[in-house]
Amino acid sequence: MHEPKPMVNPPTSFIRTKWTKLDQYISIALFILHFLCIFAPFYFNWHAFWVSFALYVITGLSISVSYHRNLAHKSFELPKLLEYFFAYCAAHALQGDPIDWVSTHRCHHQFVDTERDPHSPIQGFWFSHILWLFDSYTLTKRVCPKYFTDFKKIERSIIIWFSKHGRPDNVRDLEKQAFYRFIHKTYLLHHVAFAVLLYEVGGLPFLIWGTCVRTVVVLHITFMVNSVCHIWGKRRWNTKDLSRNNWLVGLLAFGEGWHNNHHAFEYSARFGIEWWEYDPGWYVIRFLQAIGVATHVKSPSQIHKQRLVIHKPETPSIGIQ
Template sequence: MDSAARAPEKLSGVEDRPERKDPKRKAISSPYFHRLQRKHFLLFDVLPILGVVLAIALAFIHPVSAVDIGLFVAFWALSGIGISVGYHRYFTHRSFKAKPMVGAALTVLGSMAGQGALLSWVAMHRRHHELSDQPGDPHSPNLHGPGLVAGIKGLVHSHFTWMKEHDYPNVAYYAPDLLRDPLVARTARHYYSWVALGLVLPAILGGLLSQSWWGALTGFLWGGAVRMFVVGHIIWSINSLLHRFGTRPYQSRDFSRNGGVFGLLTFGEAWHNNHHAFPESPSFGLQWSVFDPGYWVIRGLNLAGLAWDLRVPSAQRRTSRKNRTLQPR
């Protein structure tokens, strides 16, 4: 999956630029977008590392509290579900339908992860599926040549460094459905406000629950910066590790793999080969016995009447896609 992309949803600020006028142009290499990408990379991918260092250093002065741990877990779950269920399964792949308020809530929660504005993220991930492990895939670890050194370079690129500068997928080409949805476009336009909410809210809660300024600071660090760092690297590991290591039970035209041990941490996203074989499925585990918390959330929404049309592939279709050669192509 993509941790994405690095330009805000405010298309009005770039509509007068020549490179945005052709809706059929799939990707844009532009100094303007590259500046936005580097800015986003610094703010939301590099600075959280400093937050982790500061949080660990302060833990030697004042032990991490139950409030800090609670805020970390709560905001890790909320923002992770926002990415897995919202950005990925609902908006990118349209694997289920939901009431508008569900989409708006998932937009806010996914934005709090700091992994990119919704329309950009969706466009990037749809491009990834279109060109997975082929030239043009923005974050494949398999395009750097043979050998150990090239393999390491590919993993570093796909996990982290690709985000600082890359071709920007044309949102008008890859995500016209979202552009036409006024509620989605209006909610997503406030991406930076939602990121700030994901940092400020745990600080406020930490201060109120501990009745101290120290609690506000550690709430900001553990529920905000550390949580953003952890969610980011967990999701990015799918781009890197799960296109190199793991099992391939299903046929796919790329090198996607399953890493079931990461199922809990990735909200079920680690069933990556399953997902690439059946991208329209809201269930990545494909059956109830497989640990897929993201799908459990979707099923909960379904039972509450807030989501419907869950298109899980039948057992017969899954059998027909079983990988008998264990080769990517």
């Protein structure tokens, strides 16, 4: 295998000639979330802080364990009720419903760091970090080109804010299940209901810290896996992409920062392969396996690791403009 070419394409322009209504909805929602974080110091109390921290752990860890390892890569299996519970917790991270998230991620792995990748830094750091969210027209053509239709119907639906235009063809395993179809169709309502619940329990402090601050933090930590972990870090394994292991992202994102490990062995439930590679997502899966709940837990074989290990000095990170 050869080191991927450090080619950097001109970043996608933030100001395009046409913004779809979906792009407008997403940009308005994220602007409001970020703007309200300004008021967080004025509504600080320790109860609100710990609620925010607990929800950061629950939603962030569920993104890693459920959306990523369980649903996207099928690296282990759970009883359906427990699978749905973890997926519902992950849905409250405001990163999309299970069908859309898994579809986009599977597309990322299929076309990683190429023109078809939904969020590669070859188009610029900020594109891979967040700007790809505001380009649903291009995202649809990359993720589900066979179903690039029906714009008006989706745009009229304010309920499905974070859905792509069209139907993906790489998540039929999820689309067959009524639970995931229900979350897909009613996604925004769950966030509104939870925000109202937080407000009723703890007023504005709980709303701002439990919804706005927590959501913004989890979003950007997850986005760092797409951007930072394809630019800065170490490459231990000889993969055909720009993925890198970044210990800081691994610490913040519940093990997701061991990204070169993941791209080398994407079927593996364990991202932190060495004992010192902090991987809370793996610890949860191991606990579930120990009590007999998680089954068919996958991990890389020694032969596979020997085949991909790099026996040469680290290559420098690419320069992203």
